[in-house]
Amino acid sequence: MGCYSFGMTTKPNRSQPVSPRPVTPAPAEPPPSHKKSFESFVGAARKLAKEQVVPLKLDVNLIFANVGQGVSAVLPLLGKLRAELPLLPIDDLAKLPLLAEALLYAHAESQRHHQPAKRQEIDEKLTELLALREPLLLQAEVFAHLGLLPKDRVAQIRGGKGLFDAAQDGVALSDLYAEYRDRLAGKHPFGDAQLARVAALGQALLQVITPDGARSPIPAAAAAAMDDRDRIYSLLVLRHGELRKAGFYLFGEQVDDKVPPLGARLGKRQKVESIEPAVAPQSPATP
Secondary structure, eight states: OOOOOOOOOOOOOTTSOOOOOOOOOOOOOOOOOHHHHHHHHHHHHHTSOGGGOOOOOSOHHHHHHHHHHHHHHHGGGHHHHHHHOTTSOHHHHHTHHHHHHHHHHHHHHHHHHHOOSOHHHHHHHHHHHHHHHHHHHHHHHHHHHTTSSOHHHHHHHHHOOHHHHHHHHHHHHHHHHHHTHHHHTTSSSOOHHHHHHHHHHHHHHHTTOOOTTOOOOOOHHHHHHHHHHHHHHHHHHHHHHHHHHHHHHHHGGGHHHHSOOTTOOTTOHHHHHHHSOOOOOOOOOOO
16 A cells, blocks of 8 residues: 655634734814914904994804804805806805804903903902901001091091992001001001001902992903904904895895894894994905
8 A cells, every 4th residue: 555645734823813904094173163263364353444343232142143044045056156246255255154253252252351350259358358457447546546646547547438448448557557667566466467468458459349430441451352352243244244245146135034134133134234333345355
């Protein structure tokens, strides 16, 4: 019998699975950002002439909704507009929703900068001030009765009314004790830290409490934010006017239903139309 040699057959190693090729994920879209929208348009808004700027008097949320509705109605017909109205700023119309987002951001910033100090913080400082003011003033009245302090100055401090006067009293009492420091040394329980504290509290409160009948001051940052808000709004009014022209061309008398005025409310559009601010028709450069 012949001898047969059987070769060894190598079996594939199934214990190590083949790794799939790495898949590079698609770059994620950046999240919506009203701040970026604001930054895109604020340059053009700041270039508006002074006579083109009108103050914001409408509800920004209503403006945002009406812009969205108008653009949604016109957007599918941009090709028709581009062909038949070549002078119409089509790119500006498509960007109107972003400009409305910029207005939301500008309005929020103007409110943030214009808000006064937190009421809780004011109340805490006022409570601490009054707790120091009364014993200091009572002690000063005793000193005035004994001839150690001028009676008229102490009486003037006592005679003030209201929170603004109370804040002034903190500074005035600190000054009074400091001026007569040598004469009063060793005759009262108040230390330098307490006198410094009542003055600091009084001065801090004077910055945030408005006297009766006075206008509330507008900080510089708040004024700048309000100006940016009004300029963004004015730019939106200008460009929304072009959208309304396109809407009238496309929809005729149905324009108010398709492309409502910025401040339009359901059932009140004709009335709102008449109070919407008029601005110069020039269109600023597109950002």
